[in-house]
Amino acid sequence: MPLQVEVITPERKVFEDEVDMIVIPGSEGMLGILPHHAPLFTGLGAGEMRLKKGTLEYVFAVFGGFMDVRQDKVTVLTDSAEHAEEIDERRAQEARQRAQEALEAAPASSADEQRARAALQRALIRLRVAERRRPRRS
Amino acid sequence: MPSERELVRRVKTVRNIQQVTKAMQTISASKMRRAQQAVLASRPYEEKLRQILMSLAPYTDPEVHPLLQRREVKRAGIVLVTTDRGLVGAMNTNLVRATLRHAEQLPAAGYVAVGRKGIGAIRRFRQPLIAEFTKLGDRPTTADTNPIARVAVDEFLSGTVDEVYLAFTRFVSTIKQVPTLRRILPLVPEEEQRRDQPPLQYIFEPDPETVLEAVLPRLLAIAVYQAILENIASEQSARMVAMRNATDAATDLIESYTLAANKARQWRITKEMLEIASGSEALAKG
Numbered sequence: 240m241p242l243q244v245e246v247i248t249p250e251r252k253v254f255e256d257e258v259d260m261i262v263i264p265g266s267e268g269m270l271g272i273l274p275h276h277a278p279l280f281t282g283l284g285a286g287e288m289r290l291k292k293g294t295l296e297y298v299f300a301v302f303g304g305f306m307d308v309r310q311d312k313v314t315v316l317t318d319s320a321e322h323a324e325e326i327d328e329r330r331a332q333e334a335r336q337r338a339q340e341a342l343e344a345a346p347a348s349s350a351d352e353q354r355a356r357a358a359l360q361r362a363l364i365r366l367r368v369a370e371r372r373r374p375r376r377s
Numbered sequence: 378m379p380s381e382r383e384l385v386r387r388v389k390t391v392r393n394i395q396q397v398t399k400a401m402q403t404i405s406a407s408k409m410r411r412a413q414q415a416v417l418a419s420r421p422y423e424e425k426l427r428q429i430l431m432s433l434a435p436y437t438d439p440e441v442h443p444l445l446q447r448r449e450v451k452r453a454g455i456v457l458v459t460t461d462r463g464l465v466g467a468m469n470t471n472l473v474r475a476t477l478r479h480a481e482q483l484p485a486a487g488y489v490a491v492g493r494k495g496i497g498a499i500r501r502f503r504q505p506l507i508a509e510f511t512k513l514g515d516r517p518t519t520a521d522t523n524p525i526a527r528v529a530v531d532e533f534l535s536g537t538v539d540e541v542y543l544a545f546t547r548f549v550s551t552i553k554q555v556p557t558l559r560r561i562l563p564l565v566p567e568e569e570q571r572r573d574q575p576p577l578q579y580i581f582e583p584d585p586e587t588v589l590e591a592v593l594p595r596l597l598a599i600a601v602y603q604a605i606l607e608n609i610a611s612e613q614s615a616r617m618v619a620m621r622n623a624t625d626a627a628t629d630l631i632e633s634y635t636l637a638a639n640k641a642r643q644w645r646i647t648k649e650m651l652e653i654a655s656g657s658e659a660l661a662k663g
Contacts, residue, residue, distance in 0.1 A: 247425055249519065249599065251418040267583055280433060281582035282591050305592060307429045316426055 240274050244290060246299070246315045253320045254290070254297065261313060262289040263306060272308055279308040283317055285360060287368050298323040300368040302361065326369040335362035381645060384638035388631055395627035401464070402620035408515055409551065409613035415516070416548050416603075416610040423603040426596050430564070436579045441586055443534055444593045447563050452485040454507060454538035456529055456561075456601065458545035458608045459495030461511055465615040468546050468554060469494040475556040476544040477502060487538060489528055491605065507532060515609060519602050526601040530594060533562045545604040546611040552618060554611035561600050564593060 242261065246254035261272040264286030272279075283304045290297040304317030338359035345351040379387070440446070457476055459469045473495065480486040487507045490496040496509045508528045513521050532538045541562035547555045581588045 245421075245425070247422045249419050249422045249602070252421050265582060277578060277580055279580045279582065280429070280588055281580075282588060305426075305429075305588075305595075307433075314425055314429060316422060316429075 240311055241292075242272065242274055242311050242313050244313045244315070246288075246301075246317065246320050248304075248317055248320050253299070253322070256290075256292065258290045258292040258297075260291040262287075262291075263315070264288065264301065265306070270306075272313060274311050276308050276311075278310070279306070281306050283315070286364055287371075288315070288320070298368055298371040300326065300364050302364075321365065321368070323368050323372040326365050328366065328369045331362050331365040331369060335359060335366065338362055378641075379637075381638055381641035384634050384641060388634045388638060391627050391630045391634065395624055395631070398620045398623040398627060402617055402624055405613050405617040405620060409610070409617045412515065412606070412610040412613045413548065413551075416606045419603060419606055423596075423599050426592070426599060430592060430596055433579070436581075436585075438585075442589045442593055444530070444562060444597075445564055445589075447565060448536075448539045450484060450539045452487060452538050453480075453483045453540040453542060454487050454489060454529060454532050454562075455480060455542045455544055455558075456489045456525065456604075457491065457495045457499065458543070458604050459490070459492035459498070460608070460612045461493045461513075462612075463494065464619055465612050466619040468611060468615040469498070472544060472546050472556040473498040473502075476558060477504075479542070479544075479558055480504075483540075487532075489525065489532075491525060492608075507537075513605060515613075517602075517605055517609075519598060522602045522605050523598050525605075526594070526598040529562065529601070530597060543600060543604050545608045546615075548607045548610035548614065551614045554615055557607075559600075561597060564596070 241257040241259055244254065244256060244258050244261065245252065259274075261270075263270050263272070264284040266282035266284050269286075270281070283301060283306055285302045286300075288299045288301045290299075300319075300321045300323075301315070301317045302319045304315065306316070307314045338355050341355035342352065342359060345355050434445075455476060457473070459472060463469075469492075487505045488495075488499045489508045489510075490499050490506060491510045491513070493511050496506070496511070499506050508525075510525055529541045533541055540560060542558055543561045544556070544558045547557040549555055
């Protein structure tokens with residue numbers, strides 16, 4: 240029995256389908272969810288979410304939110320989920336550049352520094368996820 | 378019966394008004410489409426979050442989080458969501474009336490008014506205003522609406538109010554918008570759910586307290602955001618319909634004034650002809 244998955248953001252329903260496996264960044268670290276998982280409710284971190292269906296793999300960048308798992312129904316409520324195909328790599332590169340500069344300019348342990356660090360992390364996640372749409376060289 | 382000149386003037390006036398209502402109809406029609414799409418797209422998130430939270434309730438202790446705790450109600454807070462601008466038919470009036478009627482059954486009520494129309498109404502009815510918000514625009518983000526939720530939560534946690542309601546106009550369709558009042562605090566699940574669940578072994582990661590601490594304020598923020606999106610979709614739909622009705626009414630008025638003016642003109646011409654005829658007859662006789 241596959242997992243019934245819904246991925247929803249405040250703006251729209253991003254994904255709804257049956258998949259075989261989910262790999263997702265939980266607030267406590269990466270989680271892998273397979274069918275017959277125990278009921279679980281967890282916060283989400285920021286990172287790469289992978290949904291595997293047969294030989295297909297859907298890759299998203301997710302940022303925060305919650306996940307509910309019960310009886311093979313999985314609901315991912317996230318603040319933002321961007322499909323690998325949707326990510327504008329050039330913009331993410333620029334964002335990384337800006338964040339890096341801001342990080343160097345900001346005084347240590349200030350609010351500005353934290354903001355810059357968060358922006359940098361977001362840009363890096365986007366770039367890593369964007370990588371995924373290209374066939375991998377092994 | 379107004380004079381012929383007066384009638385012709387009225388036709389012109391109504392035609393000018395019609396041009397304005399027509400333009401407003403077109404504008405709100407395009408805004409309406411966007412607002413309707415936005416509200417329909419964001420509904421699943423709020424519904425799912427609420428559903429999940431309600432179904433989690435049997436596994437958590439209400440004492441765990443202050444936002445879940447029921448108290449004796451001495452004073453309620455009402456977040457009243459209205460529009461900034463008028464020309465939306467009876468939408469705001471209906472909501473204010475429904476809200477005040479509900480408030481009569483409460484021991485006391487204070488208002489957080491969103492939108493200029495609501496602020497005006499609360500002042501007119503001399504009700505206590507806790508906070509007011511305006512100029513959220515046609516496309517607010519959660520960053521714009523979060524302060525509203527924060528006021529509600531703060532009032533509840535400080536004990537100034539023991540319950541919080543959210544009053545807004547829910548969007549159903551272009552021609553139907555419903556005044557809606559919903560309690561958002563304390564967050565209490567329906568009673569039957571609480572007991573009849575089989576005791577699943579739920580895992581909370583990292584632990585129930587931390588999870589609720591993150592989810593509960595989020596649900597409130599989203600509920601307020603959703604209410605405001607509903608209200609915007611209702612506003613644009615109501616304005617579009619109001620302006621379409623005004624344009625149609627103007628068409629009818631133009632028609633009847635034009636008819637009256639034409640009748641008056643014909644009557645004047647007939648009268649002139651009669652005068653000429655009778656004049657020449659009198660001359661011929663004489």
